[in-house]
Amino acid sequence: MNSDDRSILAQLLNSESLFEQTGRYQGLEKLELLESDPLRFEAFHSRLMSTIISTRETMKYIASSPAVRDFEEFVIGLYTPEGDAVALSTGIMVHVHTLSEFIKFMIKNNYEQDPGIRPGDIFENNEVWAGGVHTPDVMTVIPVFQDGELIAWIGAVSHELEAGTYEGPGMSVLTPDRYGEGLHISAEKVGEDDHFRRDYLIRLQMNLRNSGWWILDDKAKLAGCLMVREALRGIIDTYGLDFYRSATKELIEEGRRNFLKRVRSTMVPGVYRGITMPVHLRTHVPYVHPLAKNDFIDLVCQEMTVTGEGKIELDYEGSTGWSFHPFNCAPGPMNGGFWITLTQLLAYDGRVNDGAYLGVKQYLPEGSIVNATYKGAATSLAWWTLIPVFANIWRLMGISWYARGFPEEIIMSTPTCMVGVAGFDQFGGPTGYQNFEMAGESFGARGVADGMDCGSPIWNSEGIQGDAETWEMTGPNAYLGRSFVADHHGYGRFRGGAAWQSLWMVRGSNLVNVTLSASGCMNGGVFHKGLFGGYPPAGWKCLWAAGTNVGELVASGAKLPSSLDEAEEMLSDGRITAREWYCGPLNQWSPNLSENDLFGLVYYGGVGYGDPLARDPRLIEADLANGLVTVEGSRAVYGYAGDLEATTAERDERRAERLAHSVTAQEWWDSERERARAGQVSDVVAHMYARSAKLSDSIVEKYKAFWQLEEFPYTDTGEPDFAAPAPTGFYFPVSSSRPRPQTA
Amino acid sequence: MSDTQHPRPSSAETVQALVRNELSWEELRALMRSPKSETRFDETIAAWQSVVPWEEQILLPLGENLFIVAKEGKAIVKTMAGAELGPWNGNWKMRCRMIVRRTREDLLEIYPSKDMTIDPDLVEIREFLCPLSGTLLDTDCVPPGYPVEVDFTPDLPTFYREWLGREVPVAL
Numbered sequence: 001m002n003s004d005d006r007s008i009l010a011q012l013l014n015s016e017s018l019f020e021q022t023g024r025y026q027g028l029e030k031l032e033l034l035e036s037d038p039l040r041f042e043a044f045h046s047r048l049m050s051t052i053i054s055t056r057e058t059m060k061y062i063a064s065s066p067a068v069r070d071f072e073e074f075v076i077g078l079y080t081p082e083g084d085a086v087a088l089s090t091g092i093m094v095h096v097h098t099l100s101e102f103i104k105f106m107i108k109n110n111y112e113q114d115p116g117i118r119p120g121d122i123f124e125n126n127e128v129w130a131g132g133v134h135t136p137d138v139m140t141v142i143p144v145f146q147d148g149e150l151i152a153w154i155g156a157v158s159h160e161l162e163a164g165t166y167e168g169p170g171m172s173v174l175t176p177d178r179y180g181e182g183l184h185i186s187a188e189k190v191g192e193d194d195h196f197r198r199d200y201l202i203r204l205q206m207n208l209r210n211s212g213w214w215i216l217d218d219k220a221k222l223a224g225c226l227m228v229r230e231a232l233r234g235i236i237d238t239y240g241l242d243f244y245r246s247a248t249k250e251l252i253e254e255g256r257r258n259f260l261k262r263v264r265s266t267m268v269p270g271v272y273r274g275i276t277m278p279v280h281l282r283t284h285v286p287y288v289h290p291l292a293k294n295d296f297i298d299l300v301c302q303e304m305t306v307t308g309e310g311k312i313e314l315d316y317e318g319s320t321g322w323s324f325h326p327f328n329c330a331p332g333p334m335n336g337g338f339w340i341t342l343t344q345l346l347a348y349d350g351r352v353n354d355g356a357y358l359g360v361k362q363y364l365p366e367g368s369i370v371n372a373t374y375k376g377a378a379t380s381l382a383w384w385t386l387i388p389v390f391a392n393i394w395r396l397m398g399i400s401w402y403a404r405g406f407p408e409e410i411i412m413s414t415p416t417c418m419v420g421v422a423g424f425d426q427f428g429g430p431t432g433y434q435n436f437e438m439a440g441e442s443f444g445a446r447g448v449a450d451g452m453d454c455g456s457p458i459w460n461s462e463g464i465q466g467d468a469e470t471w472e473m474t475g476p477n478a479y480l481g482r483s484f485v486a487d488h489h490g491y492g493r494f495r496g497g498a499a500w501q502s503l504w505m506v507r508g509s510n511l512v513n514v515t516l517s518a519s520g521c522m523n524g525g526v527f528h529k530g531l532f533g534g535y536p537p538a539g540w541k542c543l544w545a546a547g548t549n550v551g552e553l554v555a556s557g558a559k560l561p562s563s564l565d566e567a568e569e570m571l572s573d574g575r576i577t578a579r580e581w582y583c584g585p586l587n588q589w590s591p592n593l594s595e596n597d598l599f600g601l602v603y604y605g606g607v608g609y610g611d612p613l614a615r616d617p618r619l620i621e622a623d624l625a626n627g628l629v630t631v632e633g634s635r636a637v638y639g640y641a642g643d644l645e646a647t648t649a650e651r652d653e654r655r656a657e658r659l660a661h662s663v664t665a666q667e668w669w670d671s672e673r674e675r676a677r678a679g680q681v682s683d684v685v686a687h688m689y690a691r692s693a694k695l696s697d698s699i700v701e702k703y704k705a706f707w708q709l710e711e712f713p714y715t716d717t718g719e720p721d722f723a724a725p726a727p728t729g730f731y732f733p734v735s736s737s738r739p740r741p742q743t744a
Numbered sequence: 745m746s747d748t749q750h751p752r753p754s755s756a757e758t759v760q761a762l763v764r765n766e767l768s769w770e771e772l773r774a775l776m777r778s779p780k781s782e783t784r785f786d787e788t789i790a791a792w793q794s795v796v797p798w799e800e801q802i803l804l805p806l807g808e809n810l811f812i813v814a815k816e817g818k819a820i821v822k823t824m825a826g827a828e829l830g831p832w833n834g835n836w837k838m839r840c841r842m843i844v845r846r847t848r849e850d851l852l853e854i855y856p857s858k859d860m861t862i863d864p865d866l867v868e869i870r871e872f873l874c875p876l877s878g879t880l881l882d883t884d885c886v887p888p889g890y891p892v893e894v895d896f897t898p899d900l901p902t903f904y905r906e907w908l909g910r911e912v913p914v915a916l
Contacts, residue, residue, distance in 0.1 A: 610808045633856060
């Protein structure tokens, strides 16, 4: 590293050193500009924010992909010369800190020397080792110079629906490693003089199926960055460069202080614990790489500590190791997951900048699923790990708000469920994309209300389903229906948002296939537990049917299915015939489908809050009227018996029944201990425990202490040892954790 | 209507109504938008104290129908119905009654068969009940064999001394 005093690297190292020495951003003790003239300071901040947010609105009309135009899957922000976030637009807040890591990656790898950082340069990245999350999230960054000096960075990120993966859609579900997860732009200079280089554009054209989306989204991001650069000149003309430099530092330090204050005024210090356990079954999928053909559970242990100072620390000790799948995480994805939590739950009414990041810490065990250190590990669908993990952390934060008396702050989330489409489209060319109607998922329950039915996903609070017509234009499919699924939500005093389902018919193609999967709830798994007695929903399902007679049904004007449930019924009773079909909970890669064939999936509902027997009967009646519960379901789960008096009597009886059918926890422990000693669980669960024990003694010690055993019964993963080295020769972001051996 | 005809409720009255689930959606939204009041914790404790059917001083709400309370100089976990579940920082779940759902039949008692795809070989559902009232206090979904853990162990000394600025009224 060249740390010449005038270099950006020297500035970054100095900033890090000042924080380490003082615990304050840039060592700032007093916020002089804020304190001396708060109105001017606020006006300055508002000017930055309005510039960035209005620029984002304009960018939508330059972009071409439905990801950007229709469901808001992008963001733009302003950074200090050292790469710290000053101000972010609305949108995918995942990237507050991932852009920061990308800029720091370039600085720490001495890009000032080679390839050089000059006015007009354009840099791009989707590389996880350079702070990215996964290949479809493409970052575009430009440096801003004044009088020859770098004074800022502007960065934008958009999610690309197609990224050149092996299967086709932007996020690979089945690749064993990074070599199948699509086009990597590894922190590269891709343009000069405010223009993308010709060789870069040719590379995109040749490595993507739908390169038009990526290229036009790139142009939208570049245009946005240039608009902000232009506006910044006006802001600096008004306030002066010295004010700009000092005020941006003070904004970040103020963000840090406000974050700690927020935690101390709304939460309770202590230790919060949870687990998530996405189930990955692959041996049933006929077309999987041998490295990826295995069945397992990715256990992720979450211990959240709220410290006396007001910091939030997350420790994942006990989690299982990375695997040959695209669900691995690294510091980049984990920072992204943490940021969607911080911006939506804790810093939503303050300033969104890197100040909050200085109030949190994550301990990511090396080699684990949350910190895959193998250089070939895939993170293409890191979200299938991140979503359950951070949704569960939202739940843990809810416990804290409840204890402090702020139940109105409690909100839980839902899994993302997804169809990817690949093959040849109605426009006569290759295609690949994920249908992002999943961006209209329902919420989990809140602390004072039911979860919203069709809300937004954990990863983008502005997400929406997008128009069905847009999705019909995007790929070779027609909607046969979107509808809610009765009784399919997490039960509770407040219920989770209702599950909904979509059913499509192939249209305009005779060569298309689909991948169907869900985060944390597929393959018989459960997303995460509910709160204070609330339940998780019943499960997840998907459907495909190849070689159907649906074309004949259309021609004869016969009844067509309008939901996955109805399609399953019609396939079962023979009204729809198919050469081959599947409907169930296992993730799928369908065979090739052709015109009029079917596919569909259920978007799982949210988890519940509180004892279902305490649910207000008026809410049950509203759900009955809206078709969100059935009469049978309302009785089975909620003890609803038609009127208040009968319901109260039914519930008293049900609570008495519960006591009669239950055992004391001690009795359960006595009867279970032998099973725990002998390790009498299914092979997949035994494998999970053994994989956890291979990386850490955390679960081993907990297990032995709880069951009062001398030995841990799960010792053999059945997997070969092999060298799985980390990258060498360049700096990349790492996490604080205990060192691990470089073997899988 | 003027404010004199319908005076705005005090903060304490609002919190009483919040605890009793009596706020309308409009009132809840107003609460969400308001700055987070420094008096909320004490008002919440006072509101719960007026609801519970026992006398012990509440030190912290742990979850719906579950509290840490001061009793005979010690901090213990107590349910709304009055069951006492051991020390404040212990595994209160192991003093509950339990229903464990580990077969498809067990799960079909609560879930509809057409959507029930949870695999009981991979996940079991453990329901923790108040031993006096049968109220469901917590529902875990864990792999079989996983130790029973509590979701939250508060740092009561730090919370009271450093955050609230007063002593915990019991020896911890």
